[in-house]
Amino acid sequence: MNSHEPEATRLERATAYVHDYSIPKGERPVYHLTPPTGWMNDPNGFSFFDGKVHLFYQFHPYSDAWGPMHWGHATTEDFLSWQDLPVALAPDMLYDCDGCFSGTAVTRDGCQVLFYTGNARIKTPDGARAMVQQQCMAEGDGMHYVKSPANPVISADQLPAGYLAADFRDPKVWKEDGRYLLIAGARAADGLGHILLYESENLTDWRFASVLAANDGRFGDMWECPDLFSLGGSDVLLASPMHVKDAGPHFHDGYGTLAMIGSLNRERMAMEPRTVVPVDYGHDFYAPQTTLLPDGRRVMVAWMQAWENFIKPKTQKWHGMMTFPRELHVEGDRLVQQPVRELEAAYTDSVEHYGVTITGEAELSGIRGRVLDLEIDLLSLEGPQFVVELARRDRKYVSFTWNQERRIMTFDRGAVGDYYETRHDASAVQSFPVTADGPELHLRFLLDTCSVELFVSGGKQTFTSTFYVPLEADGIAFRADGRAVMNVRKHTIKVPETA
Numbered sequence: 001m002n003s004h005e006p007e008a009t010r011l012e013r014a015t016a017y018v019h020d021y022s023i024p025k026g027e028r029p030v031y032h033l034t035p036p037t038g039w040m041n042d043p044n045g046f047s048f049f050d051g052k053v054h055l056f057y058q059f060h061p062y063s064d065a066w067g068p069m070h071w072g073h074a075t076t077e078d079f080l081s082w083q084d085l086p087v088a089l090a091p092d093m094l095y096d097c098d099g100c101f102s103g104t105a106v107t108r109d110g111c112q113v114l115f116y117t118g119n120a121r122i123k124t125p126d127g128a129r130a131m132v133q134q135q136c137m138a139e140g141d142g143m144h145y146v147k148s149p150a151n152p153v154i155s156a157d158q159l160p161a162g163y164l165a166a167d168f169r170d171p172k173v174w175k176e177d178g179r180y181l182l183i184a185g186a187r188a189a190d191g192l193g194h195i196l197l198y199e200s201e202n203l204t205d206w207r208f209a210s211v212l213a214a215n216d217g218r219f220g221d222m223w224e225c226p227d228l229f230s231l232g233g234s235d236v237l238l239a240s241p242m243h244v245k246d247a248g249p250h251f252h253d254g255y256g257t258l259a260m261i262g263s264l265n266r267e268r269m270a271m272e273p274r275t276v277v278p279v280d281y282g283h284d285f286y287a288p289q290t291t292l293l294p295d296g297r298r299v300m301v302a303w304m305q306a307w308e309n310f311i312k313p314k315t316q317k318w319h320g321m322m323t324f325p326r327e328l329h330v331e332g333d334r335l336v337q338q339p340v341r342e343l344e345a346a347y348t349d350s351v352e353h354y355g356v357t358i359t360g361e362a363e364l365s366g367i368r369g370r371v372l373d374l375e376i377d378l379l380s381l382e383g384p385q386f387v388v389e390l391a392r393r394d395r396k397y398v399s400f401t402w403n404q405e406r407r408i409m410t411f412d413r414g415a416v417g418d419y420y421e422t423r424h425d426a427s428a429v430q431s432f433p434v435t436a437d438g439p440e441l442h443l444r445f446l447l448d449t450c451s452v453e454l455f456v457s458g459g460k461q462t463f464t465s466t467f468y469v470p471l472e473a474d475g476i477a478f479r480a481d482g483r484a485v486m487n488v489r490k491h492t493i494k495v496p497e498t499a
């Protein structure tokens with residue numbers, strides 16, 4: 001490099017690296033957002049700005065592993081094709097030098113304002129080093145962002161007494177009744193996660209308002225990535241607890257997601273949940289975030305990967321992706337999720353079979369593939385189990401098994417044989433109790449090369465997992481122990497070419 005040239009900033013270096021090393025889109029999933037290269041975790045700043053949906057994400061471009069976090073950035077107008085934009089934030093200030101952690105985006109005076117957690121290992125007065133997390137702000141035009149000179153806008157000193165500066169993160173900001181509200185996860189001295197609420201008139205000066213919700217120890221310890229919104233007459237608080245253990249049949253161990261459905265007591269600014277349900281039952285669903293679209297839809301995306309599972313093939317140079325965006329509704333005590341309807345614009349090669357009876361094993365003509373929307377109405381089952389095998393080749397497959405008597409659905413991604421070198425699969429098999437009433441069962445699977453999102457009973461329950469199996473394994477088979485009658489509809493998904 002010419003010695004007179006200024007050294008590229010961390011942000012420029014990241015964008016240049018992405019430009020040079022982007023993996024062709026054809027080598028990544030078709031209709032799910034993936035990083036152009038490297039590592040992706042949580043969705044951040046999911047928002048509508050300047051006519052487009054923006055989605056930022058936790059990003060480490062330089063390897064397929066987590067590292068100092070940047071904010072990657074993409075936009076879409078149809079939820080099917082995404083345009084990659086320059087890296088939005090890099091860890092380049094003293095207060096965020098160890099990572100620009102998760103956060104949110106709001107619009108003010110025609111500008112897009114990002115809130116994120118500055119993560120920095122800071123020297124303490126006694127000479128030791130300690131991790132400090134503080135809330136920071138950056139303002140931009142939808143493409144380029146400048147960090148606020150007022151950062152951190154909520155410093156660790158603004159934590160109420162007893163909370164730990166090392167675990168204070170993931171701000172979600174919105175405007176309500178003429179002021180801004182911000183919630184973030186924070187760990188109390190007893191190790192449990194609480195959701196703290198701050199308020200501000202100008203986005204820069206914040207004061208602590210209340211503890212919005214507190215973990216009583218039932219759901220893990222720290223709670224990450226909170227989100228709060230009103231929907232269908234209820235208030236819904238989302239949070240992602242770490243280290244869940246023995247929380248009951250509806251909550252798997254490890255990193256989970258919670259939807260607390262109830263009402264926000266606006267005098268005390270405290271959440272009063274009438275129920276707590278998992279957002280998703282699968283292996284690979286974490287840190288969901290929502291936004292409100294101009295047409296009134298509340299839409300959610302989540303990281304479709306998990307901290308515990310690193311099962312991707314070593315040769316794959318990207319890691320982590322987003323779920324397909326889901327439209328949310330609250331029906332009674334349920335959070336109902338459906339893939340956004342834009343997906344239907346990508347339907348091609350549709351095949352339908354009605355009133356098919358199977359006894360034993362069957363494949364159906366035209367029903368195969370790895371990039372699909374597949375719906376099954378199981379009209380009746382005389383016998384104990386019904387199995388759907390996906391990504392099948394020879395005797396290898398991933399499967400969903402419906403045990404009618406126990407009303408349990410079990411996903412198994414362990415029977416894929418030696419297709420890939422398993423680095424670490426915390427639990428290849430995962431089950432959940434199906435709460436659907438009546439004898440019929442409606443299953444809708446979104447497949448996209450290496451992932452499956454299952455929507456049960458119109459999205460009353462969902463199960464999301466990844467499986468990394470070569471694409472030639474594209475068979476789909478049905479198995480009934482006994483006799484099953486079903487309808488099957490399949491649409492291949494083909495995303496229209498963009499310029």
Ligand code: FRU
Nearest residue numbers: 042058069101102169224287
């Ligand atoms: C959740 C999380 C957040 C944090 C980010 C760091 O997956 O741990 O709490 O901001 O990831 O990448």
